[in-house]
Amino acid sequence: MEALTLLLCLLLTTFQANTIGSWTTDNWLDFTESFSEPCGGNMTDWRGVLLSPWYPNNYPNNAQCTWTIHSTGNTTVSLIFTDVDLETCCDYIKVYDGPSTLHPLLGEIREYRNQSFKSSNNDLTVFFYSDSSVTRRGFYATWLFVESCGGYMTDWMGDFSSPRYPNNYPDNSYCTWTIHSTGNMTVSLTFTDVVLETCCDYIKVYDGPSTLHPLLGEIREYRNQSFKSSSNDLTVFFYSDSSVTRRGFHANWVFVDVGNINTTYTTITPETNSSEPCGGNMTDWRGVLLSPRYPNNYPNNAQCTWTIHSTGNTTVSLIFTDVDLETCCDYIKVYDGPSTLHPFLGEIREYRNQSFKSSNNDLTVFFYSDHSVTRRGFYATWLFVESCGGYMTDWIGDFSSPRYPNNYPDNSYCTWTIHSTGNMTVSLTFIDVVLETCCDYIKVYDGPSTLHPLLGEIREYRNQSFKSSSNDLTVFFYSDSSVTRRGFHANWVFVVPHPECGGHLYGSGLFSSPNYPNYYHDNAYCVWYLSALQGQRLFLTFADVQLERCCNCDYITIYDGSSTGHSQLGKVCFNDTTHQVFHSSSRYLTVVFRSDYSGVSHGFKALFTSSLSADEGHVNCSSDNMVIVIQRSYLNSLGLSGNDLYVDEHLCRPNISSTEVVFSFPLDACGTVKEMMNGYVSYTNNVWASQSQSGEITRQSQFLLHVGCRMEPNTMVQIFYKTMENINTNITGTGRFNASIAFYTSSSFNQQIYDSPYEVNLNQLLYVQVELNRHDNSLDLFLDTCVASPNPSDFKDRSYDLLHNGCPRDNTYYSYTSGEHYYAQFSFRAFKFLRTHAYVYLQCKVIICPGNDYNSRCRQGCRFRRKRSLDSTYHTNTVTLGPIKLKGIV
Incomplete structure (x- = not known):
């Protein structure tokens, strides 16, 4: 027994540490209610979730849990607590900067506040303690491995490089640098070294503050590579794939003035061609510095000293945007202080990347020209800069x-x-x-x-x-x-953003509040637009309603039409599902769910279905009788005859003509149920079909029509389906099976993924389920072939087989079940197609067989050669899924 308990605890730790959002609260309760205590673990995934034991239920007493999160390479661990509810006097969390609790303590947590931690190296350790009395919900935290690259640069001049430069950059780099100037300045960018894997890694430069702006160029190798922005911003994006790395790149930038600056400056421009007074003291926060007579040639024998003085918490930033000197003999010198006695920052004899910044309030510039040969001189701008942003x-x-x-x-x-x-x-x-x-x-x-x-x-x-x-x-x-x-x-x-909700739904099915059966979020606004075929009506019921106990705070509103502009049929709130049945007067219904800014609950689950159209059947009620009329043509489309039908009282049989099957009986007979619903009287019954002996696999094993009459001053009558989770009622009348395919978050296949595109990482495990839209345990679904392609309309010219003739072709493909149920489940690891975009689509061919046929194709599994004569006897369908998109690839 002790060994079993230990095994369960280890499983709990693994799931808590590594599973994101794939288990519901009920799963955890079922899994954990029989044991406690051992917890903690070693986490090496690049991203994950850390939970207190039994979260979101109360943690146990006497817990002592230690988790170590270990990254590799040039990454650190970033950890954030998004929910903390502890007994503040006595229970706590401690976070250490290293692989154990012997390393430096980063902080202690007893309640929620701004609680985020980052390791200085590869490891972060979290210790959780609870005493022997009083427990709370505990905590929820997420971690991520972070490697520094990219940035937002606002200095007048600077440089940057690929991660780890001049050593090889890492695989799977996605780095974005934005260089932002101000005022009338543009950005001039030059790449001084580029060594990449030319086939697959690249640099892109965009003329603006993001990669959404015009592309100026793409770089895969070194050449004369310089770029200039048209306004204040340049953006650089660097990408490396999952294999082969090189030294990378180094680049520098400088801001360039594209116009005149309207400001005052102090420069003496003498008329004589001798050693003339020039220079001065500048205190304006922004200005221009010119050589004497610029843009005409400066005089011989010039010796000019300018001191630029800022105040307060500012420094001086100086950039030379034009320099034309006699390079042998004339020069500019810049000093970090109020005179030439202070530290020397640099000498200028020609134009290059020439920008300087003082360490304090002052910068000094000295210009010298000898007695022969003069040039245009120089143009420079200065700005006082206080660090912000x-x-x-x-x-x-x-x-x-x-x-x-x-x-x-x-x-x-x-x-x-x-x-x-x-x-x-x-x-x-x-x-x-x-x-x-x-x-x-x-x-x-x-x-x-x-x-x-x-x-x-x-x-x-x-x-x-x-x-x-x-x-x-x-x-x-x-x-x-x-x-x-x-x-x-x-x-x-x-x-994490709130899950999407609402949408357009057709025919029959179910929908629920966000996160159901877990708590929905504050400020939800979801609109579902339900529709059916022309001539049909919709029937809506609520199987579960658990909302905040304030009818003006959280509620569901139902509208009789295609939008909220139509008349309101009713409002649902609290936890009352009694009499919450709604019928449309047309083929449209609109359902709105709202929650306010505080107070949430488990939400709701609703079921809807469409009625038969007028040419398929109808029901008439008087004060005495119910008459149900079903067209034989409709029954024939389902493989049924009138003799197969009966109502809740089996002894009540129909009259069958050449065109119709008619049930007629008193309202208080044949099992008819009378109910009071929202102020009106309703009578309901059910039409069933006995199992046919024809052997047609397109027939339903159990046919159900829920028939109702609502007695009002203006009596409305109709036939409709009542969707039950354990009864197949999604009858389309086409005689064909429809299958659907979807991604799920884990191998438990509890939580479907609705994102489109579904963004994944290379080599990430993906979980896929294919199922019949109408769940029928008498049928088996077999996965015959699954093909991947970068083109959703072409799965032949450029494709990759995951599965063929029931045989795996990809070494990461794993089948959980196929050919044994009305659904099939499998997993594989994400990949990408070379030399194309980052999208991948899947197409699977499925075969549907009778469950009682043990010699069917569904039971034969992998078969290297196809026998067409055998396969042609089974119903087949093709389903497509996608796109999958690799994260970060543009």
């Missing part, structure tokens, strides 16, 4: 205006970009804002630059929170030249 990639953090909580400076131009990865969005909250409301402001943009949609402008404090629609948020802060205030402070956190 940045590019943030941590899971959680905060930032503030310059000098906060002291007053920010005049003339601030600060840009912060917050970048998440994967399926995470950015949630940003301003917790303090005090600005000069007339003139200073903050702007928040939904994307990686200020060119993206504006989410809002802030000039004073109010309830100010923003959420990105994808991976990036950009914040821009501006202050004018007069009057300053305390500024602002804000924090951000990366969040």
Whole structure:
């Protein structure tokens, strides 16, 4: 027994550490209710989830759990706690920067706050302790391995390189650098070294703040490679595939002034051709520095000294945008301080990447020309710079205006970009804002630059929170030249976006609230548009309703038509499923689910189906009788005859004519049920079919029509299906089987993936299920062939076989079941096609056989040669799935 308990505990630890969202709360309860305590483990996946034991149910007493998260190579571990609920007095979490609790303590957690940690090397250790009394929900945390690359650069001049340069860059690199200038400046970029795997790795340069802007060029090898932006921004994207790496690249940039700057400067331009006075002291925050007489030739024997002096928490940034000197003998020297006695920063004799920045408030420039030969001279610009802005990639953090909580400076131009990865969005909250409301402001943009949609402008404090629609948020802060205030402070956190909900549904089926049966999220707004064939009506029931106990807070509204503009049939709230049955007056119904900003529950599950059309059947009721009429042509399409039919009371038989099958009986006979529903009286019965002996596999093993009459002043009557999960009621009348194919999150096949495209990593395990749309245990579904292609309309010219004639062709293909149920399940590892885009599509051919035929094709498994005469006797279908998209590939 002890050995069994230990095994279960180890399984629990593995699932908790490595499974993201694939098990429901009920799964965990069933799995864990019989044991406790042993927990912790070693995690090496690049991304995962860390949970307290039994989360989201209360953790046990006396827990002592240690998890070590180990990355490899040039990566660190980033860990964020997104839910913490502990007994604050006595239970806690401790995080250590290393592979054990003997390493430096990064922090202790007893309650939720901004709780994010990053290792300094490859390892992070988490220790969880609970005492002998009082337990809570525990904690939920996620980790990610991070290798630094990319960035957001705002300096006048600088350089950057591929990861690990000059050593080989790693496989699977996806790095984006954005270089942002201000004002009338553009970006000039030069690649000084490029060594890549030319077939597969590349650099792309875009004329703007993101890869959505025009492509200036692609680089795979070194040549004369320089680029210039048309405005303030250049973006560089670097990609490497999963094999073969090289030294990489090195590049540098400089900002270039494309026009004149309207400002004052101090430069003496003498008239005489001798050693003339020039130079000066500059204190303006921005200006221009020129050689004497520029752009005409400077004089001989010039000796000019300029000192540029800033104040406060600013430095001086100086860039030379034009230099033309007698290179043998004339020169410029730049010093880091208020005179030429301070440290020498550099000498200039010709134009190259020439930019300088002071370490404090002063920069000194000295110009010398000898007694012979003069040239045009030089043109330079300076700007006082106070550090602000940045590019943030941590899971959680905060930032503030310059000098906060002291007053920010005049003339601030600060840009912060917050970048998440994967399926995470950015949630940003301003917790303090005090600005000069007339003139200073903050702007928040939904994307990686200020060119993206504006989410809002802030000039004073109010309830100010923003959420990105994808991976990036950009914040821009501006202050004018007069009057300053305390500024602002804000924090951000990366969040998993709410699941998509709503959509267009057809015919019959079921739908549910987001995350059902787990809790739905706050502020949900979901709209389902239900439709059926012309001449049919829709019938809607709620099998489960568990909403917040406030009917004006969380509720479901049903509309009798194709939009919310039609009349309202009813409203569902709380947990009342009694009498919640709705009939459309046309072939359309619209269902809306809303939740407010607080208080959630498990949600709802609804079932809908369509009635028979008028040329297939109808029902008439009077105060005394119910008459059910079903056309024989409809029954024939299902392989049924009138003699197969009966109602809930088997002794009640129909009258059969050449065209119709008719049941006629009193309302209180033949098993008819009377109910009071929403203020009206309804009578219901069921039409069944006995098992046919014809052997046609297109026949239903059990046929069910739910027949109802609703007695109102304007009586509405109809035939409709009542969808039951254990009874097959999805009768289409076509005599063919329809199959569907979908991805799932794990080998338990509990949670379907609805994303399109489905973004995956190379070599990631993918789980696929193919099933009959109408679940029928009397039928078996066999996977015959599965083919992958980069083209959804062509699975022949360029394809890759996962499975052929029931035989695996891919060494990662694994079959969980095929040919034994009405569904088949398999897995394989993600791959990509060479020399094409990152999308992959799947097409599978399935064979459907009677379950009681033990000699059928479904029972024969892998067969290297196809026997057409045998296969042709079985129903076949082809299903297509996709696209799969590799993450990060553009």
